[in-house]
Amino acid sequence: MSDRFLVETRGLVKAYGGVRALDGVNLRVEDGSVYGLVGPNGAGKTTLLGILAGLRRPTSGTVRTTVPRERVAVMPDTPRFEPWLTAFEVVDLARSLAAPEVPSSEVDRALEQTGLADVAGRRVGGFSRGMLQRLGLAATIVSRPRLLLLDEPCAALDPAGRKEVLDLVIRLGRSSTVLFSSHILSDVQRVCDTVGVLREGRLLFEGSLDALLVDRVRPAFVVRVRPPLDPVVAALRGQAWVRSVETTGAGELRVEVRSLEEGERELAGSLARAGARVIALEPEAADLEAVFLEMTA
Amino acid sequence: MEWARLIRTRRWIAMLAPFVLFGFTGPLVTRYQRELFRNLGGGIRVIVPPPSVGQAIDSYAKNVSQIGLLAVVAVAAWALAIDARPEWAVFLRTRASSVGRLVVPRCVVSAAAAGVCFTVGLICAWYETAVLIAPPPVGAMLAGACFGILYLAFAVGVVALWAGLSRSAIAIAALSLVTLVALPLLTVFPGVEPWLPSTLVGAVTSMTHGTPWTDYVRAAGVALASGIGMVWAGARLIERREL
Numbered sequence: 001m002s003d004r005f006l007v008e009t010r011g012l013v014k015a016y017g018g019v020r021a022l023d024g025v026n027l028r029v030e031d032g033s034v035y036g037l038v039g040p041n042g043a044g045k046t047t048l049l050g051i052l053a054g055l056r057r058p059t060s061g062t063v064r065t066t067v068p069r070e071r072v073a074v075m076p077d078t079p080r081f082e083p084w085l086t087a088f089e090v091v092d093l094a095r096s097l098a099a100p101e102v103p104s105s106e107v108d109r110a111l112e113q114t115g116l117a118d119v120a121g122r123r124v125g126g127f128s129r130g131m132l133q134r135l136g137l138a139a140t141i142v143s144r145p146r147l148l149l150l151d152e153p154c155a156a157l158d159p160a161g162r163k164e165v166l167d168l169v170i171r172l173g174r175s176s177t178v179l180f181s182s183h184i185l186s187d188v189q190r191v192c193d194t195v196g197v198l199r200e201g202r203l204l205f206e207g208s209l210d211a212l213l214v215d216r217v218r219p220a221f222v223v224r225v226r227p228p229l230d231p232v233v234a235a236l237r238g239q240a241w242v243r244s245v246e247t248t249g250a251g252e253l254r255v256e257v258r259s260l261e262e263g264e265r266e267l268a269g270s271l272a273r274a275g276a277r278v279i280a281l282e283p284e285a286a287d288l289e290a291v292f293l294e295m296t297a
Numbered sequence: 298m299e300w301a302r303l304i305r306t307r308r309w310i311a312m313l314a315p316f317v318l319f320g321f322t323g324p325l326v327t328r329y330q331r332e333l334f335r336n337l338g339g340g341i342r343v344i345v346p347p348p349s350v351g352q353a354i355d356s357y358a359k360n361v362s363q364i365g366l367l368a369v370v371a372v373a374a375w376a377l378a379i380d381a382r383p384e385w386a387v388f389l390r391t392r393a394s395s396v397g398r399l400v401v402p403r404c405v406v407s408a409a410a411a412g413v414c415f416t417v418g419l420i421c422a423w424y425e426t427a428v429l430i431a432p433p434p435v436g437a438m439l440a441g442a443c444f445g446i447l448y449l450a451f452a453v454g455v456v457a458l459w460a461g462l463s464r465s466a467i468a469i470a471a472l473s474l475v476t477l478v479a480l481p482l483l484t485v486f487p488g489v490e491p492w493l494p495s496t497l498v499g500a501v502t503s504m505t506h507g508t509p510w511t512d513y514v515r516a517a518g519v520a521l522a523s524g525i526g527m528v529w530a531g532a533r534l535i536e537r538r539e540l
Contacts, residue, residue: 053391055540074391080384084305085298093298097392139388 004031005066006147006177007052012061014047014201021047023201024061029147029194031066034173036192036209037181038288040296044201045181046077049149052179065147070098073145077152079136083125087116090124091138099143110142113171115164130161137165141172148172150180154187166191185288195288199296213291218243219260220284221267223253226277235274241266254284299376299406308372309410315364316414320421323356328429350426350433355502357422358445361415362498366452366477369414373407373453374470377460379535386540400460400532404453411449416442419501433505440510441501447520448497452477454524454531461534494520 005028012025021044029035039045050056051063053074065072081090091107111117114134119127124135133153140148153169154162162184169191172178182188188195188209195212197205205212225232229247236245236255241262248254257263260283271278303309326333327348334343346352379399380386393399419442426433456473463469477495484490496516504510 050540053387055387055390057539070394072391074387076384076387078384079388080382081388082302082385084301089298089301094388094392097389097394097398136388143392 005029005064006031007067007179008064009048009052010062010064012048012051012063013059014044014051014056015059020201022051022058025198025201025203027196027203027206029177029179031177032173033177033194034169034192035177035179035194035196036188037179037196037198038183038185038188038292039181039198040183042200043198043296045198046151047201048198049074049151049179049181053149067146070143071146072149073098073140073143073147074149075136075140075151075153077155078129079132079139081124081132081135084123086121086123087111087127087135087138088120090135091142094139095142098145102142102144106142106144110138113141113168114138130157133157134161134165137168141168144176146176148176148178148180150178152182153180154182154184162187185292189288197292197295204295209288213288218256219258219263220254220256221263222248222280222282222284223255223267223271223276223278224251224280225253225271226279227251229253232271232274232276235276236270239266239270251279299402302376303372303406303410308375312368312372312410313414313417315368316361316418317421319357319360319365320418321425323360323422324353324425324429327353327356327426348430350431351502351506353426353430354422354433354438354441354505355499357418358499358502361418365415365418366449367474369407369411369449369452370456370473370477371470372410373404373456374460374473375466376403376407377456377531378464378466378469379403379460380464380538380540381466383540390540395532396536397529397532400457400528400535404457404528407456408450408453411453412446415445415449419445437504437507438501441504444497444500444510444513444517447517448494451494451497451520451524454527457531458527458534459531461531461538464538491515492519494523 007027007029009025009027012022013020014022025048037045037048047056051058053072054069088107088111091110092104095102095104095107108117111120114137116131116134116138124132127135137153154165157165166187169178169180173191192209194207195205195209196203229251233245233247233253236242241258243256243258246254255267268281331345334345377400379389389399390396419438423433423438455476456469459469459472463472480493481495483493490496491512492515494516497513497520500513
């Protein structure tokens with residue numbers, strides 16, 4: 001890892017009474033990365049973000065940041081604003097509080113980026129949850145932060161809204177460092193280059209997404225063939241390089257192999273010798289969800 | 298933003314209404330209280346002194362020191378309950394460089410609005426008194442108004458302090474009212490009364506009777522210093538509070 005980090009925690013503990021919400025977390029967010037903090041509900045994600053944002057104090061441990069507080073922007077999972085303010089006023093308030101030197105033209109730009117330009121003059125009291133989420137993002141990016149802490153930014157959004165927000169996060173990742181928590185693993189897989197897996201207050205893994213997937217995913221192929229399947233399954237099970245064969249759906253087999261190289265070399269020939277009518281054959285995609293479930297089970 | 302809060306939420310009406318209401322009704326009731334008591338009937342004879350300027354203004358001051366104060370405290374408590382809604386608090390506290398930047402404007406606007414309401418009510422009382430009884434002395438009224446406004450600003454300071462100790466707007470308002478109501482009890486200690494900010498409530502009445510303004514300088518000094526101190530302490534307490 002490089003020495004250019006924006007946030008680093010060492011032995012971070014946060015206890016509420018006798019319960020440890022965070023238990024010795026060593027986290028490091030590199031400058032310019034898009035860091036996905038994943039974990040089941042109650043893992044301690046919000047508590048960790050709260051401490052990094054300066055809204056909570058750790059019971060013990062240290063937090064080191066190399067970015068001034070005013071260059072850190074935070075968005076909670078369900079942003080709420082004064083209902084009598086307009087969308088423009090909310091974003092302009094964020095700008096004037098966090099970065100008064102930023103010109104007010106940035107407010108329009110932030111609203112446009114988040115798809116709220118048409119409702120800039122409307123009071124936010126009538127906004128849907130999705131609109132509030134996007135408004136929260138607009139109020140977060142308007143101050144041109146160096147570090148964005150986003151708590152479940154897609155939690156309330158429909159698929160189209162999620163795609164827009166994730167595209168925005170990808171764009172933001174080019175100019176800012178982003179740390180966002182989520183339990184939607186496909187979102188993390190799509191936008192993050194670094195992942196931290198949190199469970200019961202402990203950081204089980206931290207590193208690149210590739211490292212997480214490569215180290216834990218078993219080499220396997222997904223094969224779709226026309227019935228009957230039994231002769232094909234029997235033929236494959238007789239091969240030394242095949243570890244297991246299971247039927248995963250109608251006409252679909254999951255063939256786990258000793259190594260991808262062996263599978264690539266041998267599988268097509270074995271299927272042909274078994275007389276299989278092959279429709280599709282591909283290596284199994286690295287699935288963060290499977291890895292996550294395995295780690296947090 | 299704080300002015301927008303007052304205007305768009307129409308809280309200014311809630312704040313202004315009791316001051317204007319008692320500005321008109323205080324002198325009116327004073328002027329006609331003899332007639333009102335005379336028509337009570339039941340064989341009861343009530344002896345009421347003839348209406349005076351001092352009584353009319355006193356009626357206004359007494360009423361606004363209760364209902365008006367309640368309105369001021371409620372409006373200020375709702376503005377200063379910064380942590381009442383955590384999501385909004387996260388928005389504000391992670392963007393402002395210090396909590397003071399959030400607390401001070403809220404206090405200033407609440408105190409200024411309270412001052413405007415008190416003055417408008419007093420103008421109503423002055424007009425009504427002048428029409429029905431006799432014109433009150435302008436100089437004494439102005440000086441008394443300054444002390445009355447200072448007391449309301451002090452009340453906002455009390456609200457700021459409780460906002461640092463409680464998150465809920467209702468709790469902040471209730472605790473502030475209890476504090477302000479209990480404050481005059483300190484007069485049981487000899488020599489304390491001239492220093493108590495609560496004595497400023499009656500300044501506008503006493504001064505129309507000829508009490509010199511210098512009698513209220515000590516209480517005004519305490520109200521000013523403690524008001525500023527409570528705003529500072531409230532901001533510090535909110536800053537230290539975890540979300």
